[in-house]
Amino acid sequence: MGAADPPHTLGAPDALGLVQALQALRRRSSGEPGFWDEYAAGLRHLCRARRVWIAGRVDGTDAAPADGSGWQLLGAVAEVALPVAGALDAATLASLQALAPRAADKGFALMPVTHEGVALFHLAVRQAGERPVLALIEIPQRERASLNELALRAQLVADMPGVGAPAGVAVEEGVPAASPTLPALLALATEVQRAAHGSAARLALVNGLAALSGASHVALGWVDEGRAQLAAISHLDRFEAGTDLAALVEAAMDESLAHEGVLQADQTPVLQRLGEALGLPAVCAMALGPEDGPPEAVLLFALPEGRAVDEPGLARVRGMAALVLPRLAELRQRERWWGLRARDALRLRLASWLGPRHVWPKAVAVAAGLFVLYAAFATWDYRVHGTGQLATDSTRVLAAGYDGRVDSAETSAGERVQSGQLLATLDTRELRQQENDADAEVRRFGAEADKARAAAAWAEMEVATARQRQAQARLARVREALAQAEVRAPFDGVIVEGERKDLLGAPVKKGDKLFRIARVEGLYVVATVPEGDMPLVPAQASGELVLVSDPDRRIPLRVTAVIPVAQTKGQDGNQFLLRAEMQQPAADWWRPGMSGAVRIDAGERNVAWILTHRLVDKLRLWLWW
Template sequence: MTDSTGSKLSAFASQWLAQGCGNVDGDVHFGVVLLSVSADGALAPAAVWPASANPNPVVMEAVEKAVSERAVQERHHEVVVAGAAQLRCVLAFPLMIDGHVHGAAAIDIEPGQVQSLDAVRRSFAWHLHALEAMVRRAMGTSSDRLNTVLNLVATGLHHKRFQTAATAVMTELAAILKCERVSIGFVQNGHAKLVALSHSAGFGEKANLIRGIGTCMDEAIDQQATVVYPPIDKRAMQVTRYHAELLRSSGEGAVCSIPFATGEAIIGAITFEQPARAYFDSETLRLCEYATLLLGPLLDVRRKDDRSLFSKALDSARVTIQQLIGPHHTGLKLAVTSIVFLVLFFTFMTGEYRVTADATLEGAVQRAIAVPISGFVAEANIRAGDVVKEGDVLFTLDDRDLRLERLKWVGQRSQHRREYSEALAARERARVNILNAQIEQADAQVALVEEQLLRTQVIAPFDGFVVSGDLSQSLGAPLERGEVVFELAPLDDYRIVLEVDERDIGFVALQQPGELALTGVPGRSLPIRVDRITPIAAAAEGRNFFEVEASLQDASLPTSLRPGMQGVGKVLVGERKLAWIWTHKIIEWWRMFIWSWWP
């Protein structure tokens, strides 16, 4: 609470106490009002009635009791006057504002009737509201203003555009602090540039005034301190030349410029101008500083957000360049230097470009094992993944029907031979010829059945690996002649099928070398060579690719190789720039995308 505010409050308390003591039903001998007017919150007498009266100890004890207990105190005591005892009563009232004690009021009364004390208490308590309102107003001068300044933050955030928000905040700030004019500027190219002025959406016709306010802001920014003219402290050593010139040209009462910063850099200032015959006191100046510290950085954020993307990019580039050229920021400089070195390295250095594709190992020749005759599966001990030797039985068909068929034809042949002998003995030439033909037919049928019996056991034609097929779960199942049940591949002759993406097929040519890495043979790469390029594309899993066949060039192949193994193959194309190797796919995709959308 300032000295001027305390003086006004003491004068009001004196008038209030005189009026209150005069309106009480009874003889009031003493009255006192104590208020908290110091920074430490201690209570001190603000008014005494009558003015020449001395404090009564009983009254002061009641006041202390009321303040400590925060309740109305009533104390009766006797006073001897002219040899006669008088009964008096002390009523002490605490002055409560927002749950805190900010003062007290007490009277020493000789009531006309004892039963009228309740009426006196109610009357004085009602009268106390006027004093409470005055104290609340005096105390709330600074806090209410500060709360209003905080509300300005909401005003600054309410408007979408920076210029509108800054003008509204400056206008409201001028109204709150009762200033003639409030303006804000930001540092650009080493000088403060005014961006918003209170009560004015544009200030194109006020060039001299704008220039004068800008020089005042520069004066405060250069000194990195609040500059007030006329100065509050006459002993302060500050340069106020431009502030004095602005005051003379505008005819205002006082001017104050307060810089604000973000981090360690001052980014702008706010200038406050008081009307004629009005000056800044310490409390108002403190409120101006609070408002500047709160609103300056906030409006700076709004100003930066309101810029175009191009302006933001330019400012970001400018700040980065300043950090690179100026002192400090060692980490940033090292990072940029490393990036530049890497860019130059990848731009001028070359490396081997290899086309990468998914690879599958297959046998150079795959032999289909088909069912030689129709029949039922009797035995099947081989399945996919087994290694077989030449002559191993793959599966056996049930031969019981064939054996019965052979016995049938053998019996018929024996019967025909006996009849042939009888006809020959009887010299029946025609019958001999017929029986001879029947014997030959029986011989042919027996030979056919015996050949079919030999085919009931299907054997491996060469050493190899069973690529597909499994009859172990189909014992007794019928098989038709010509049905493929197994596929065999040799163990010593392979081919590699590469699925080359259509974007890379143009780099692949016959006889190009490469390398193959199989998942089943980790830690070893096998040399390969391109032998054939399929001219027809295939589609799978959402992409198009061409099948490229290659052969293994290593004489000593691992024994663990098996058809069906998968891995990754890389075909050596030639020397290319490292930057091209890493970026050509993205660039080509982008070119195709642009071309497809280009009208």
């Protein structure tokens, strides 16, 4: 394919497709049609560029003539909205002319340019091979903070086997274990990108790096709030995060966060202690992350004696990590607890407002300051809290009419009863016997009085008549007690006290309470409030009652009376009773004695006073003299 042919589009914007496309391109030769256009497309995606040109020297030398001639366009690609000419224009030739000497010396060169009024950067990267070839990459201004990272990415693929090599030359597969090469790292990146779960992706990364570098152990750590947290160790599916060795690994990773580049064991005692603990003298760590931001992860290598990862190999590892870190971060974020995800999202939002350093202390200080201002000037509706109980004055106590035993009990507390309904019966056997005895005495004394009258024994007649009257009075009392043996409901209502199981067969004395019955009418609320809040309750105050049996319903109240005598309730201290009327009709299922929580409106108060008045009152009492 010639330079004027339409460019191929290599690699999808996602990292996995790009890595796979670059792997496939590496196995081809630069002499194949379309190679340079596809290579340019890969560079554009890899470096997030607007346009990419691949140009080679016609004469095969690095020396660039003064007039800018001698360059041949091998391939080019651009964003959809940008044109790509079939030949190098004057502006492109000028950039090549200016950047070629430095790129030939250092491998890359960078300079700012302005094209059609748009500020850009031109990056020239020398490609490996016998023939001088430059890749000119046009980077937009928005990527200014990532220029170093993008230059490193372009250099990592500058040694593509096909570049400058004749067709048919095979790519060498064997590589030194201590110097991972780009093909092997790209293959590892593909494996990591394909992993469906975060743990599998992390384990694939550390195991692959251990195999490529010949390291005994490779560890990956995530950076959270400036501290490294161990995430994966090669050859270990699981590990104990709280062990001394794991803490030492995390401490070594923390050391690398403040160090630019690769931190070696001879540069810090922490890495030396870790090497001694592992029995491996060669230990190094490097922080990974964007050029313009804080580190996101840390890689740690522990190698046996005589092995070391060289600088080019570590640079290639860093470039490969830049490709897979977004995928690893995505998997990690997806698998985290939703609360942690929400916390991180909030932290990012706060960081955009307050700055990236010390986000939480700043946020707490700002929130505290705003709350202090709000509390000093704002007001809330203050409510006095207490307890309440439904009560009624239409109650009647039903007591035992004589000493005896409960023979039967027909009802229990909570049951509705009708007027005249039998509630309980007392044992009447002894009273029946007394009734028979009294009746017999009445008849006997009547017969004696008649006999004395017939004999004209008037004195004896008077005595017998008096005894007969006494027997008749005793008989009347017994029959009156028998009439009280049946306890019946005096009116329609609800039994509020008295249990069948407790009364049945129980001995009782005259006047002992058997039942308490109440009418379900005229209900009101008796509320108790603490002594300290009593002065805050205004006259005719309004409020609400929430019953324990129906917490979703709020019953409006109005205070009608205050009982001015305090009652002591254990540890709660003194309590005052309030009587309040309900401002809505009573429900059918409400019963006297039902309890709940009461809130009484005490007017608007300053927020700071509401939050502190109890503490202030206690301090005043403690410090009073």
